[in-house]
Amino acid sequence: MSHDATAHHPPTRRRRAVVTGASSGIGAATVAALAADGWDTVAVARRADRLAGVAERTGAQVVVADLTSDDDVARLVDEVVASGPVDALVNVAGGALGTDPVAEADIDQWRRMYELNVLGTFRTVQRLLPALREAEGSIVVVTSTAAHEPYEGGGGYVAAKFAERVATRTLRLELVGEPVRVIDIAPGMVKTEEFSLVRYGGDQARADAVYAGVPGPLLAEDVAEAVRWTLSLPPHVNVDELVVRPRAQGSPTKLDRRA
Template sequence: MTTPGTDPTPATPTKRAVVTGASSGIGAATVRALIADGWLVTGLARREGRLAELAAETGCDYVVADITSPDSVAAAVDALTAHGPIHALVNNAGGALGSDRVDAANLDQWQRMYELNVLGTVRMTNALLPALRETAGSIVVVTSTAAHEPYEGGGGYVAAKYAERVAARTLRLELVGEPLRVMEIAPGMVHTEEFSLVRFAGDQGKANAVYEGVPNPLTAADIAEAIRWSLSLPAHVNVDSLVVRPVAQASYTKTHRLPAQS
């Protein structure tokens, strides 16, 4: 019984999610959205200072790890599984580097993008699959609309994201018959504090130009809500692929921009 006019004691969360790339942008926003929805969340990223700030803000747990390092992921998985059952893995860590044409490709950047976006996602997924099988859990892979259509100057990123998408789709086929969900969320133009800045090696002018004149690009919170919603659906519902763009962006090569003000 509860006293009239008082709120009942909140139920203890029973679902737990691991979110990679949680130190900023979509990852940090996803931690916030899932905690607000009643999840226990462990954020994973390389930057401990950022994770500690997020933990102080939200009450999440965190584990410091580099998903491109097998040893780092192995140590992280030991820590993650020690925290209790895992019901969802959100593979959000990723990123773009450069905007060279294919005939002028910086192969070091291509390799780094592949290691982060593709191998990192597969490494984390494979490492946590045993734990997810125990809970009939969910795997979310945050790709990009770059995984669905090419664009000039995006060859390395497109190749990496397409490979990440295909890996997720193949896993979905291979897991049919098991009570596991594999979901892809593919964001279009999202204005976060770091994505374009990292892509252009800290050049703020180039980063700002990506969004210049675009009315209302997506925010990290918009994509976090798509992830939260997908995970909130009944266990028999699988969001195979969800493309999310701002209204101003019809495709990578067709985006409405307002004229510059004089």
Template structure:
């Protein structure tokens, strides 16, 4: 069997949101998936739901030894054809003048350095299979907005990392794909951003007719990975129809 026919993917941030939806979409499309996240009980439930096509490893991408152990376990289990980087979060929405440094540090550790860490560790294995590094970045990495400086800066950094990796790997047998979602209503994104304040989280989506769902982004992931190895879906920007930009959102009142 040629290596290019083995469809085994690693998905980070797999316990919720776009990560969990991507695991489900890939398994439905015939992939073997190793789901990575910190919360073991959620991973176990996902693996239980999806059967033997889905296995999991507990992994905190902000932690070096946790990530190394997960990567070692993944590689001991076989080859890897895709890495889907979904682990990420927005933490806080304060103006620059009063922003919490710990929030910024946590976002940099997770969104930037966490993505870098696991991508570095799996890159050699991905090149052996003509594989793909996929990054779920954000429209916040394209267009900054008030209150979003820390998150936007981390997502700009993540997109730059993906862009430069793509340039550096030209001629090598690996694809780099960036998917930049706009407003996606997941269970935890805005709750996390507002440190658990459910009213503030709900207000983000108030009156917006159809925010994107995690499944909409998972379909982009599935489709991008399903292209021939030599076709690189370089960048996808996807927003709900009602969102023209972060500051131009249609709301029914």
């Protein structure tokens, strides 16, 4: 049975969502999915040229901002709040860098991953929380199955995503009794244009090899649909944690890969 949130709370205005990491991949797909579902969207990312394309396709408002910068996030929130209520914050911005073993890891890469995946997420959450409280809104954090199970070569990314997941869970506990939902969506293998390319420092062949022979990895649109669905549920329903993997993937290390 499907639930229609509008049946419980008839809307007096269009709902509005802020989506970070919106210049490509899951973020861009989420902007498109929410726009198609009747949301007004604010697409946030560092790359103005990519955001312009997202705006053209979806009608999104765009804000260029680096979530690792206090000043940028303060400016982002001022701009967003000045132009209307905020019903949802979807935190997609993040990413992986490198595949070194822990014993040989590049600590600067670890620091960058923590800054983006954890501190960038919660810097934005903190600043937007008053507006979300006022709108009885929702916070969605797109983490990863890397936040559930470690795997070799993933130490820094796994550590950052575990931290992001645990902080999200802590926030959920701390906001019980307040009119804000906190939702964690953890995708497994998702084939996007940039995730693995960034991880492998721009090496296209190594990035392509990640998905080679895997029948049906997730696409960005699959994760975007999970976000859209959790936000469409009646306000009393909180999807605490949703793990989404392709059928071909049983765990980070158990994968159907064919010749």
